[in-house]
Amino acid sequence: MKKANIHEFFRRLEEDNPDPQGELDYINPFTLLVAVVLSAQATDIGVNKATGPLFAVADTPEKMLALGEDQVRDYIKSIGLYKTKAKNVIKLCEALIQNHNSEIPQTREELEELAGVGRKTANVVLNMAFGQPTIAVDTHLFRLGNRTGIAPGKTPLEVERKFEKRIPKVFLRHAHHWLILHGRYICKARKPECSRCIVSDLCSFKGKLLPE
Numbered sequence: 001m002k003k004a005n006i007h008e009f010f011r012r013l014e015e016d017n018p019d020p021q022g023e024l025d026y027i028n029p030f031t032l033l034v035a036v037v038l039s040a041q042a043t044d045i046g047v048n049k050a051t052g053p054l055f056a057v058a059d060t061p062e063k064m065l066a067l068g069e070d071q072v073r074d075y076i077k078s079i080g081l082y083k084t085k086a087k088n089v090i091k092l093c094e095a096l097i098q099n100h101n102s103e104i105p106q107t108r109e110e111l112e113e114l115a116g117v118g119r120k121t122a123n124v125v126l127n128m129a130f131g132q133p134t135i136a137v138d139t140h141l142f143r144l145g146n147r148t149g150i151a152p153g154k155t156p157l158e159v160e161r162k163f164e165k166r167i168p169k170v171f172l173r174h175a176h177h178w179l180i181l182h183g184r185y186i187c188k189a190r191k192p193e194c195s196r197c198i199v200s201d202l203c204s205f206k207g208k209l210l211p212e
Contacts, residue, residue: 001149005202010171012198013178020177022128029104029129031055034089036124037116042079050076061093061102088116106130133172135163140183149204
């Protein structure tokens, strides 16, 4: 996609949704981190149902650690991979208390040292909690990067780096939210709703489903 078209692509997304918000519920940077860790291979809706009661009793690393792995597991048992995730939540709480004075690190490298935290999770936390212009490539962003032609790549990291290079700086702060929401509700994997898409004329996708 041409540079001018990429600018117009994000200008329209911004005009349509000036202040995009993630769909995970959280109270503070710590609960955001836990929610994102729990969201791996799970829906935001499913995670929110479990974390509502959990965060009501444990919204700090100390409170979560006091609950213990067994009780955390009971709160999140409706979420996929809940046993491993409960173990990781307790481990990351221990690390936050011991190594970070219970504060959430503000660098990707430090976040990725925490149990259950990969590059995508770190990027989400840095963006949502601290306003850093990171691009968290999930299945939606990977699909859109390739489908639109903005950031084609064979790996999430390749797509992430192309997005960071090609998205105008003025749009980087909210870019990953616009793309996630667009991929979730418009540019769907199986049946993209191209007829409702506000950027379809800019998109390079050859299989556009447009009315005749």
